[in-house]
Amino acid sequence: MNHPAQPACARAERPRLSPPRRRRAALLPAFASLSLLVALAGCATSPDPRDGGFVSGVVGLSGGYQRRIDERRETLSAEQAAQRRLAVERQEVELERDAVRAELQRAEQKLAAQQRRIAAERARILALKQQSAAERARLAELKRAETRAGDAKRKLRAADVARDPLPSLQAKSRSIEQELREIDGMVTAVGGV
Numbered sequence: 001m002n003h004p005a006q007p008a009c010a011r012a013e014r015p016r017l018s019p020p021r022r023r024r025a026a027l028l029p030a031f032a033s034l035s036l037l038v039a040l041a042g043c044a045t046s047p048d049p050r051d052g053g054f055v056s057g058v059v060g061l062s063g064g065y066q067r068r069i070d071e072r073r074e075t076l077s078a079e080q081a082a083q084r085r086l087a088v089e090r091q092e093v094e095l096e097r098d099a100v101r102a103e104l105q106r107a108e109q110k111l112a113a114q115q116r117r118i119a120a121e122r123a124r125i126l127a128l129k130q131q132s133a134a135e136r137a138r139l140a141e142l143k144r145a146e147t148r149a150g151d152a153k154r155k156l157r158a159a160d161v162a163r164d165p166l167p168s169l170q171a172k173s174r175s176i177e178q179e180l181r182e183i184d185g186m187v188t189a190v191g192g193v
Protein backbone atom coordinates (compact mmCIF):
# COMPACT_ATOMS: atom_id res chain seq x y z
CA MET A 1 0.00 0.00 0.00
CA ASN A 2 1.56 2.87 -1.28
CA HIS A 3 0.30 6.19 -0.20
CA PRO A 4 0.80 8.86 -2.61
CA ALA A 5 2.01 12.07 -1.16
CA GLN A 6 -0.66 14.51 -0.28
CA PRO A 7 -0.80 17.64 -2.24
CA ALA A 8 0.14 20.85 -0.42
CA CYS A 9 -3.35 22.30 -0.57
CA ALA A 10 -4.85 19.27 1.23
CA ARG A 11 -2.74 19.72 4.35
CA ALA A 12 -4.67 21.31 7.16
CA GLU A 13 -2.73 24.18 8.37
CA ARG A 14 -3.80 26.52 11.03
CA PRO A 15 -4.47 29.96 9.76
CA ARG A 16 -2.42 32.62 11.33
CA LEU A 17 -4.46 35.37 13.00
CA SER A 18 -3.53 38.98 13.09
CA PRO A 19 -2.76 40.46 16.56
CA PRO A 20 -6.15 42.27 16.96
CA ARG A 21 -7.95 39.07 16.01
CA ARG A 22 -5.83 37.09 18.42
CA ARG A 23 -6.85 39.40 21.27
CA ARG A 24 -10.51 39.04 20.33
CA ALA A 25 -10.18 35.28 20.20
CA ALA A 26 -8.58 35.28 23.66
CA LEU A 27 -11.42 37.41 25.07
CA LEU A 28 -14.13 35.19 23.58
CA PRO A 29 -14.10 32.55 26.40
CA ALA A 30 -14.08 35.31 29.06
CA PHE A 31 -16.99 37.04 27.33
CA ALA A 32 -18.92 33.76 27.12
CA SER A 33 -18.34 33.10 30.84
CA LEU A 34 -19.45 36.62 31.74
CA SER A 35 -22.58 36.28 29.56
CA LEU A 36 -23.46 32.99 31.25
CA LEU A 37 -22.97 34.57 34.68
CA VAL A 38 -25.25 37.51 33.79
CA ALA A 39 -27.90 35.13 32.42
CA LEU A 40 -27.86 33.07 35.61
CA ALA A 41 -28.02 36.20 37.74
CA GLY A 42 -31.16 37.13 35.82
CA CYS A 43 -32.70 33.93 37.14
CA ALA A 44 -32.65 35.25 40.70
CA THR A 45 -34.68 33.14 43.06
CA SER A 46 -37.30 34.20 45.52
CA PRO A 47 -38.54 32.17 48.46
CA ASP A 48 -42.09 33.12 47.48
CA PRO A 49 -43.31 30.69 44.79
CA ARG A 50 -45.86 33.23 43.62
CA ASP A 51 -42.98 35.28 42.17
CA GLY A 52 -42.72 32.62 39.50
CA GLY A 53 -39.90 31.25 37.43
CA PHE A 54 -38.49 27.81 37.08
CA VAL A 55 -35.62 28.36 39.50
CA SER A 56 -37.99 29.85 42.09
CA GLY A 57 -40.28 26.85 41.66
CA VAL A 58 -37.44 24.44 42.29
CA VAL A 59 -36.31 26.43 45.33
CA GLY A 60 -39.93 26.52 46.55
CA LEU A 61 -40.11 22.75 46.38
CA SER A 62 -37.03 22.49 48.56
CA GLY A 63 -38.53 24.30 51.58
CA GLY A 64 -40.04 27.61 50.51
CA TYR A 65 -43.61 26.37 50.92
CA GLN A 66 -42.90 24.89 54.33
CA ARG A 67 -41.25 28.12 55.45
CA ARG A 68 -44.34 30.11 54.41
CA ILE A 69 -46.63 27.64 56.19
CA ASP A 70 -44.52 27.90 59.36
CA GLU A 71 -44.57 31.72 59.22
CA ARG A 72 -48.35 31.74 58.84
CA ARG A 73 -48.77 29.29 61.71
CA GLU A 74 -46.62 31.51 63.93
CA THR A 75 -48.70 34.55 62.96
CA LEU A 76 -51.90 32.65 63.66
CA SER A 77 -50.63 31.52 67.08
CA ALA A 78 -49.64 35.08 67.99
CA GLU A 79 -53.04 36.43 66.93
CA GLN A 80 -54.86 33.73 68.89
CA ALA A 81 -52.79 34.50 72.00
CA ALA A 82 -53.59 38.21 71.64
CA GLN A 83 -57.27 37.37 71.25
CA ARG A 84 -57.19 35.29 74.45
CA ARG A 85 -55.47 38.14 76.34
CA LEU A 86 -58.12 40.58 75.15
CA ALA A 87 -60.91 38.23 76.21
CA VAL A 88 -59.41 38.00 79.72
CA GLU A 89 -59.07 41.79 79.90
CA ARG A 90 -62.66 42.25 78.71
CA GLN A 91 -63.84 39.81 81.38
CA GLU A 92 -61.90 41.70 84.09
CA VAL A 93 -63.42 45.01 82.97
CA GLU A 94 -66.89 43.47 83.05
CA LEU A 95 -66.30 42.21 86.60
CA GLU A 96 -65.23 45.70 87.68
CA ARG A 97 -68.23 47.20 85.91
CA ASP A 98 -70.52 44.75 87.75
CA ALA A 99 -68.92 45.77 91.06
CA VAL A 100 -69.57 49.44 90.31
CA ARG A 101 -73.14 48.60 89.29
CA ALA A 102 -73.65 46.88 92.66
CA GLU A 103 -72.18 49.91 94.49
CA LEU A 104 -74.53 52.24 92.63
CA GLN A 105 -77.52 50.01 93.48
CA ARG A 106 -76.53 50.09 97.17
CA ALA A 107 -76.23 53.87 96.94
CA GLU A 108 -79.70 54.06 95.41
CA GLN A 109 -81.09 51.99 98.27
CA LYS A 110 -79.37 54.22 100.83
CA LEU A 111 -80.74 57.29 99.09
CA ALA A 112 -84.27 55.91 99.22
CA ALA A 113 -83.80 55.24 102.93
CA GLN A 114 -82.53 58.80 103.44
CA GLN A 115 -85.51 60.22 101.62
CA ARG A 116 -87.86 58.20 103.82
CA ARG A 117 -86.08 59.48 106.95
CA ILE A 118 -86.32 63.05 105.68
CA ALA A 119 -90.03 62.67 105.02
CA ALA A 120 -90.55 61.17 108.49
CA GLU A 121 -88.64 63.98 110.18
CA ARG A 122 -90.55 66.61 108.20
CA ALA A 123 -93.83 65.04 109.23
CA ARG A 124 -92.72 64.90 112.88
CA ILE A 125 -91.58 68.50 112.90
CA LEU A 126 -94.69 69.73 111.11
CA ALA A 127 -96.82 67.74 113.52
CA LEU A 128 -95.50 69.85 116.31
CA LYS A 129 -97.83 72.79 116.25
CA GLN A 130 -95.41 74.81 118.25
CA GLN A 131 -92.67 75.96 115.92
CA SER A 132 -90.03 77.77 117.79
CA ALA A 133 -86.99 79.35 116.16
CA ALA A 134 -85.06 76.15 116.80
CA GLU A 135 -87.73 74.10 115.08
CA ARG A 136 -87.67 76.45 112.07
CA ALA A 137 -83.88 76.08 111.89
CA ARG A 138 -84.23 72.33 112.05
CA LEU A 139 -86.87 72.46 109.33
CA ALA A 140 -84.58 74.61 107.13
CA GLU A 141 -81.70 72.15 107.68
CA LEU A 142 -84.04 69.32 106.79
CA LYS A 143 -85.01 71.16 103.60
CA ARG A 144 -81.30 71.50 102.68
CA ALA A 145 -80.85 67.76 103.32
CA GLU A 146 -83.85 67.07 101.12
CA THR A 147 -82.40 69.25 98.30
CA ARG A 148 -79.04 67.48 98.53
CA ALA A 149 -80.82 64.11 98.46
CA GLY A 150 -82.55 65.19 95.25
CA ASP A 151 -79.19 66.22 93.77
CA ALA A 152 -77.68 62.87 94.75
CA LYS A 153 -80.61 61.09 93.13
CA ARG A 154 -80.04 62.98 89.85
CA LYS A 155 -76.35 62.08 89.93
CA LEU A 156 -77.24 58.48 90.59
CA ARG A 157 -79.68 58.41 87.67
CA ALA A 158 -77.09 60.07 85.38
CA ALA A 159 -74.56 57.26 85.92
CA ASP A 160 -74.80 54.93 82.92
CA VAL A 161 -73.11 51.69 83.97
CA ALA A 162 -73.29 50.22 80.48
CA ARG A 163 -71.71 53.17 78.65
CA ASP A 164 -69.69 55.36 81.04
CA PRO A 165 -65.96 54.60 81.33
CA LEU A 166 -65.11 52.57 84.41
CA PRO A 167 -62.88 55.23 86.10
CA SER A 168 -65.68 57.79 85.67
CA LEU A 169 -68.22 55.40 87.19
CA GLN A 170 -65.95 54.70 90.14
CA ALA A 171 -65.47 58.44 90.76
CA LYS A 172 -69.22 59.06 90.58
CA SER A 173 -69.87 56.20 92.99
CA ARG A 174 -67.36 57.60 95.52
CA SER A 175 -68.86 61.09 95.18
CA ILE A 176 -72.40 59.81 95.75
CA GLU A 177 -71.28 57.76 98.76
CA GLN A 178 -69.66 60.87 100.28
CA GLU A 179 -72.78 62.95 99.67
CA LEU A 180 -74.96 60.26 101.27
CA ARG A 181 -72.77 60.28 104.39
CA GLU A 182 -73.11 64.06 104.60
CA ILE A 183 -76.91 63.89 104.15
CA ASP A 184 -77.07 61.21 106.82
CA GLY A 185 -75.17 63.53 109.18
CA MET A 186 -77.58 66.38 108.43
CA VAL A 187 -80.68 64.25 109.04
CA THR A 188 -79.19 62.78 112.21
CA ALA A 189 -78.43 66.29 113.53
CA VAL A 190 -81.98 67.48 112.80
CA GLY A 191 -83.60 64.41 114.31
CA GLY A 192 -81.30 64.31 117.30
CA VAL A 193 -80.86 60.57 116.74
